[in-house]
Amino acid sequence: MKRYGHGLVLGKFYPPHAGHHHLVRTARDHCERLTVLVCASSVETLTLEDRVAWMREIHPDVLVVGAVDDIPVDLQDPDVWAAHMAVFRAAVPDSVDAVFTSEPYGEELGRRFGADSVCVDPDRTLHPVSGTAVRKDPVGNWDFLEPPVRAALTRRVVVLGAESTGTTTLALALADHYRRRGGVWSRTRYVPEYGREYSELKLAELRAERPDAEWSDVTFRSGDFPVIARRQAELEDEAAREGSPVLICDTDAFATTIWHERYMGTTSPDTREIAAHGRQHLWILTDHDGVAFEDDGMRDGEHLRPWMTARFVTELARSGRRTAVVTGPREERLATAVAAVDALLAEGWPLADPLPERR
Template identity: 75%
Template sequence: MKKYAHGLVLGKFYPPHAGHHHLVRTAQDRCERLTVLVCAAGVESVPLADRVAWMRETHPDATVVGAVDDIRMDVHDPAVWDAHMAVFTAAVPERVDAVFSSEAYGDELARRFGAEPVCVDPDRTVFPVSGTAVREDPVACWDFLEPAVRAALTRRVVVLGAESTGTTTLTLALAEHYRRRGGVWARTRGVPEYGREFSEQKLAALRADHPGAQWEDVVFTTGDFPLIAAVQNDREEAAARTGSPVLFCDTDSFATTVWHERYVGGRNPRVEATADRVDHHLWLLTDHEGVPFEDDGLRDGEELRPWMTSRFRAEIARTGRRFVEVTGSREQRLATAVAAVDELLATGWHFNPPLPERR
C-alpha cells in the first residue's frame, strides 16, 4: 500500500531533465495518485504547453497541469508566497497529502499546502544535472534529456536542390562527418527524402497494371504533396528523438512546396501549412553547376535544373530562411557545408533567463 493518497510535484521544468523525472517517479512510487504542476513565466522562451506535453508523454500515469506564474520568487516574503500559492491552489485545488521536492523551499511549500514534505536527492547525486545546466549547455546534458526534449532542441539542417545535384550524397557525408566526432555526436542521423520513396511506390503501382510503364508515365496530383510533406515531417521528428544535437535532412517539407510547382504547377496551401509546422535551422542549397545529370529511372528534368535551383534560392530568400549555397567539387561542397553547420552550432541554444529569485 502506498503511503500517500495524493502527492504533488511542482517545478518550472525549463526544460525537463532526468532529475525531474527521477523526482516524479519517486513520488509516483509513494502516492496513489500524483499531480505534476508545471509553472512557467511569460519571459521564458519554452512555451508552457510544450513543457506540459513533454511531462505528460514521459509520465502518462500522473496528472500534469500547467499554470502561468509571473510572480518573482522571494522565499523570505510571506506576501510573495501568498501570491504564488494563489496560482498553485487555483491549478491544484484538491487536498495534497505530500509535496515532493529537491529544492530548499520544499518544506515551506508543503507547509502551505498542509502536506508532508518529502525531499528527494537535494544534492543531485543520482542525476547530476539541473535546468540551469541544460540551458547553459544542452549538448553536455544531452543524455539527461528525454526524446521529446531532444527533438525540440535538435538543430535541423536541410540539404535541398534540383534533381541530380548531390543532395543525398551530401546528407550522408555530413551525417558521417559528425558521427566521427564521437560522444553524443556518434548518434548523428540523416533523414532520407520520402518523396523519392513515394515516387518509387507510385511507379511500381503503375507497372503492376502496365508492366511497360516508364517514369514519364507517372502522374502526380496536388493531393500527393501534403502527404509527402507530412510523412517527411514525421520521419524527421522520429530521427530527432533518437539522434545527436544535429540532424541532416535530405530535403524537407518546405522543399516540397517547390516540388509541387515542378510537377503540378502553382501552390498548395496545405503543403505550405505543413512546411511551417517544423522548425529547421539551416538550409544547404546544392548548385546544379558542375554536377553531371544521372538518370536513375526516376528523373526526367535535366533541362529544368537551372529553374529549380533558381526557385529554391528565391523561395528560401523570400521566406527569410538561413541558407548557404554549396558549389564546386564534392570535397568543396562538404567543406562549405561543415563550416556552415559548425557556425550554426557555435551560436548555441538560447533560453531566456527565468525570473530571478531572491534566496
C-alpha cells in the same frame, strides 16, 4: 517511505531532465495519485504548453497541469509566497497530502499546502543535472533528456536542391562527418527523402498493371504532395527524438512545396501549411552549376534544374530561412556545409533565463 493519498510535484521543468523524472517517479510510487504542476513565466523560451505536453508523454500515469507564474521569486517574503500559493492553489484545488521536491524550499511549500514535505535526492547524486546546466550546455547534458525534449532542441539541417545536384550525397556525408566526432555526436541521424520512396511506390504500382511502364508514365496529382510533406515531417520528428544535437535531413516539407510547383505548375496551400509548422534551422542548397546530370531512371528534369535552383533561392530568401549555397567539387561542398552547420551550433541554444530570485 510513507504512502500518501494525493501527492504533488511542482517545478519549472525548464526543460525537464532525468532529475525531474526521478522525482516524479519516486513520488508516483508513494502516492495513490500524483499531480505534477508545471509553472512557467512569460520570459522563458520553452512554452508552458510544450513542457506540459512533454511531461504528459513521459509520465502518462500522473495528472500534469500547467500554470503561468510571473511573480518574482523571493523565498524570504511572505507576501510573495502568498502570491505564488494563489497560483498553485488555482491550478491544484484539491487537498494535498505530500509535496515532493529536491529543493530547500520544500519544507515551507509543504507547510503552506498543509502537507508533508518529502525531499528526494537533494544533492543530485543519482542524476547530476539541473535545468540551469541543461540551458547552459544542452550538448553536454544531452543524455539527461528524454526523446520529446531532444526533438525540440535538436538543430535541424536540411539539404535540398534540384534533381541530380548531389543533395543525397552531401546529406549522407554531413551525417557521417558529425558521427565521426564521437561521443553524443555518434548518434547523428540522417533522414532520407520520402518523396523518392513515394515515387518508387507509384512506379511499382503502375508496373503491376503495365509491366512495360516507364518513369515518364507516372502521373502526380496535387494531393500527392501534402502526403509526401506530412510523412517527411513525421520521419524528421522521429529521428530527432533519438539522435544527436544535430539532425541532417535530405529535403523537407518546404522543398516539397517547390516540387509541387515543378510538377503541377502551381503552389500548394496544403503543402505550404505543413512547411510553415516545421522546426528546421538551416537549409543547405546544392547548386546545379558544374554538376553533371545523371539519369537513374527516375529523373527527367535536367532542363529544369536552373529554374528549380532559382526558385529555391527566391523562396528561401522570401521566407527568411537561414541558407548556405554550396558549389564546386564534392570536397568543397562538404567543407562549406560543415562550416555552415558548425556556425549554427556555435551560436548555442537561445534559452532565456527564468525570473531571477530576489535575495
